[in-house]
Amino acid sequence: MNPAASLPAEPRTWRRFTPAQRAARFSVYFVIVAAIVASARTVEVIPEFLYDAPEQMQDLFRRMWPIAFYHYAGGVHEALVDTLHIASLGTILAVVMAVPIGLLAANNVTPNKVVNYFAKLLLVSSRSVNSLVWALLFVAVFGPGALAGTLAIAFRSIGFVGKLLGEALEESNAGPIEALKAAGAPWSSILAKGYWPQVEPSFWSVVLFRWDINVRESAVLGLVGAGGIGMALDTAMNLFQWDRVAMVLFSIFCVVVVAEIVVTQIRKRVI
Amino acid sequence: MAANPRAFERNRLATFGWLALAAYVVYACSRLDFTWARFMTGLDNGARFIGRMLPPNIAQPDTLLKGLTESLEIAVLASFLGILVSLPIGLIAARNLMPPWASWPARAIIALCRSFHPVIVAILFVKAVGFGALAGILALVVASVGFIGKLFAEAIEEISLKQVEAVRATGAPFMSLISYGVLPQVFSRFVGFATYQLDSNLRNSTMVGIVGAGGIGGTLFAAFQRFDYDFVCAILLCIIGMIMVGEVLATWVRGVFLERGKVDEE
Structure with missing residues (x-):
């Protein structure tokens, strides 16, 4: 028998996606384009400011140069160390609160x-x-200072650490847990010897990752009065001492880069 | 046989680690001047504060709506421009496709964009282009370049070079090499970064207003400084609602393009 006779008369067209998938993709593209066009048409941008921008930028950098390195010992060093403490304490506090919530989740x-x-x-x-x-909320409650900053960092980090910890727990292997249960282990041992060894690597990498983010975030909390280097930045900007602003920005840059290198090295070697 | 009631040996190193951690916490708390009395006064304040926040009250619906729309516009435009700028930079930064003299400068640009918080970048742009949404858009473009550029470069560095070689063997020009050999391999991960970045820009676009770069943040900060805490509460609820809707939409978009939509957070 001729094999062509069993084929349908029309040549079959091959398509990668079902019509529903194609419609979904098209609608996503359409909504994206529509959103961009609508935003670009309605957003309030004053073009005169844009023409002026290069000149303003140049002016800004001229005022920032030379960087006021002498300011480091006077006003930046203490604030910078405070910022690191805010980030670290905030992370520790967040972990303390996030572990139980992660377990419940x-x-x-x-x-x-x-x-x-x-x-x-x-x-x-x-x-x-x-x-x-x-930070705004905690400044209103506890007054300006590092306490508000630490709590802000901690409360923001709970969600991050708790979510990733909960996901790591849900992915852990049930075998060891069952073995411990069968041996009659109490729940504290099940947690410590059944779950903990399985989630330990992801736990430490989540904590380190969050600490790195927190170092960046704690640098800006001072803008709303929550302590740390942001306060020094805010003061310098309000006084238009742009060379000091440059010093603060430079020190933030150095700390962030060092923090990232430390975290990457620890992740590479230990975890 | 010696009786050993402990099923597991005590880990001395871990004990030392916990003690060191406790010592650090005590030291840092004393340095930052945390005292129990301060905490307790704070709790009293907090109760009063929450009392003033409730019930939420939309004091200025027009301002609220305008701020939210502006935040949304900032997020959309910043994501679009950010992705547009970060694609070539990420491509150039990929060390397996580009020579070192091209990839190192691109990597430096990405590192510079990543190292500052968007709010700090927003401050600089407010000085450069004045108050308003433009400063916010530019600040978030910088943040997007840092994030997408880095992840895009990493994704490209992990691709299989066999397909690139196959395309090259046909004598394809460079642009075809990119669009048929490289981009299809990273497209699914790219969708993940892009939706994540849109989400993150939406969050940050509600914040840049604090330093005068447009969006709902300005309204929020003004309400805070006027002690209109019930309006603050209403604004916060609106922001949270908007972000949650954004998150659901992002998950849906990922579902349209990918089998499993998952990307590391931040």
Whole structure:
């Protein structure tokens, strides 16, 4: 029999995606283009300011040069060390609060959907509020200073650490847990010897990663009065001492780069 | 046989580590002047503060709506321009495709963009282009270049070079090499970065207003300074709502383009 006779009359066209997939893709592209066009048409941009920008930029850099290195010992060093303490203490505090919430959010540790959902809601709300907003709230509550900054960093980080810890817990292997349960281990041993060894590498990498982010974030908290190097930045800017601003920015840059190198090295060698 | 009631040996190194951590916490707390009394006064203040925040009150609906729209516009435009700028930079920064003399400068640009918080960049742009949305857009473009550029370069460095070689063997010019040999391999990861960055720009666009770079942040900060805490609460709820909707949309878009939509956060 002729094999062509069994084929349909029309040549078959091959398509990679189903019509529903194509429609979904098209609508995404369409919405993206529409959003860009709509935003570009309505956003308030004053063109005169844009023409002026290179000149203003030049002026800014001229005022920033030479960098006021003498200012480091006088006003920057203490604030910089404070910033590092805010970032580290904030991270520690966040981990202390995030571990229980992470345990509650993981379905295999806490087999209760309502509790899981509630814990996840806590984590999402922590992440949805920017650390600057947390800082504003805590400045209103505790007054200006490092305490507000530390708490802001901590509360912003809970969501991040808790979410990633909960996901790591949910991915852990059930075998060792069952073995411990069968041996009659109490729940503290199940956590410490069953779950902890499995999530330990991801736990440390999440904590280090968050510490790195927190060093960056704690540098700006001072703009709303929450302590650290941001206060020095704010003061220098309000006084239009741009050479001092440059000094502060330079020191932030150095600390951020060093923090990133430290974290990368630790991740590479230990984890 | 010696009786050993402990199933697991105590880890001396870990004990030392915990002690060191505790010592650090005590030292840092004393340095930053944290005292229990301060904390307790704060809790009293906090109760009063929450009392004043509730119930949330939309004191100026027009300002609120305008601020939210502006934040949204800043996020959309910054993501678009940021992606547009970061694609070539990320491509040039990939060390497996480009010679070192091209990739190092690109990597330096990316590192510079990444090292400053968007709010600090926004301050500089406010000085350069004046108050308003433009400064916010430019600041977030810088942030996007730092993030997408870095991840895009890393994604390209991990591709399989066999396909690139196959395209090259046909005598394809450089642009075809990129568009048929490289981009298809990184497209799915790119969708992940792009949606994540849109999400992150949306969060940050609500903040840059604090330093005068447009968006809802300015309204929020002004309400704070006027002690209109009930309006502050309303603004915060709106921001959280907007961010959550954004997150759901981003997940949906990832689902359209990828089998499993997952990307590391921040």
